[in-house]
Amino acid sequence: MGTTPLESWNDGAAKRAIVGFVTSAAAEGSPGFVAPMDRIAVFDNDGTLWVEKPGPVQMPFVLAKLTARLEADPSLAGEWPYRAIAERDESYFRALNDQDPDAVASMVKAIGSAWEGTTFGEYEAEAARYLASWRHERFGLPATGLVYQPMLELFDYLRAYGWRLFVCSGGGRDFMRVICEDTWGLPRENVIGSAPECAYRDGVLVRRAVLHGPVALGPGKPEYVLARTGRLPRFAAGNDDVDVEMLRSAQFALLVVHDDDEREYAYTDATQRARATAERCGWTTVSMKNDWNTVLKTRPLPEERDATGE
Known part of the structure; x- marks a missing residue:
């Protein structure tokens, strides 16, 4: 990557809006000034920072675990989401991809039970093994290669102006923490997401089946951000309906629109x-097709850096 800020962003309304907001926020005395302590930027993950189609990166990891449980205990087939797995119910998985609250709630409950009693280290090792072997069915890339280059540049640009960056996703917090440092350059404590309660047993912390707070979707997102940072975001980015509440809580809202079926995907689900909220509230809308001259990550992956020494 070169030294030009936001070089993967075409010169258009979206880029100008971002630059205008960030520079104004840094200019003391300007109407848009944001005090350094309040410079909190929060990003959704799936579909905002990396590719979410044909399904979230975490989903095959979860389904493999639940399928193994179902095979070991066929009586689970009477419960959701095991019933959907057993019957190959595509309508359920579409609802899950659309982050329907009922579908998500049943999945979260099953995930909690599947890893109950597992230490956090054991869970992360399991997730890391999965991520090391998983490849995207269309692009052939590992999960870390599915990150959007323009968003990594936006991270760098915001950091240069003193912004603190957080990811807030309905996906698993502990799953994202496996890759956050190498992929986004974010410390683990800056990753917010759905997570289990924990218990101290025999000298170690283990996962419980109970979710810690609400699922990090819709109203749950600003709730988690406030709980983690003590502030609501001044800059927020998302891509779909479950991000609306987080975007509405921010001073500057960025909505990523997937309209490039050649370099990524085009969808409106x-x-x-x-x-509609973006249009009504005047949010900045990013057309993947028109505003980004590069889509997928061009920075070397961690294993490539190790090989080259760079």
């Missing part, structure tokens, strides 16, 4: 409310 679960985005109607977000797009």
Whole structure:
């Protein structure tokens, strides 16, 4: 990557809006000034920082675990989401991809039970093994290669102006923490997401089946951000309906629109409310097709850096 800020962003309304906000926020005395302590920027993950189609990166990891449990105990087939797994119910998985609250709630409950009693180290090792072997069915890339280059540049740009960056996703907090440092350059404590309660047993912390707070979707997102940072975000980015509440809580809202079926995907499912709110509230909308001259990550992956010494 070169030294030009936001070089993967085409010169258009979205880039100008970002630069205008960030520079104004840094200029003491300007109407848009944001005090350094309040410079909190929060990003959704799936579909905002990396590719979420044909399904979230975490989903095959979860389904493999639940399928193994179902095979070991067929009586689970009467419960959701095991019933959907047993019957190959595509409508359930579409609802899950659209982050339907009922579908997500049943999945979260099953995930909690599947890893109950597991130490956090054991869970992360399991997730790391999965991520090391998983490849995207269309692009052939590992999960870390599916990150959007323009968003990594936006991270760098915000950091240069003193912003503290957080990721807030409905996905598993502990799953994202496996890759956050090498992929986003974010410390683990800056990753917010759905997570289990923990218990101290025999000298170690283990996962419980109970979710810690609400699922990090919709209203749960600003709730978690406030709990973690003590502040609501001044800059927020998302891509679909479950990000609306987080975007509305911010001073500057960025909505990523997936309209590039050649370099990524073009879809509108679960985005109607977000797009309508963006238009009504004057949010900055990012067209992947028109605003980004590069989509997928061009920085070397961690294993490539190790090999080259760079």
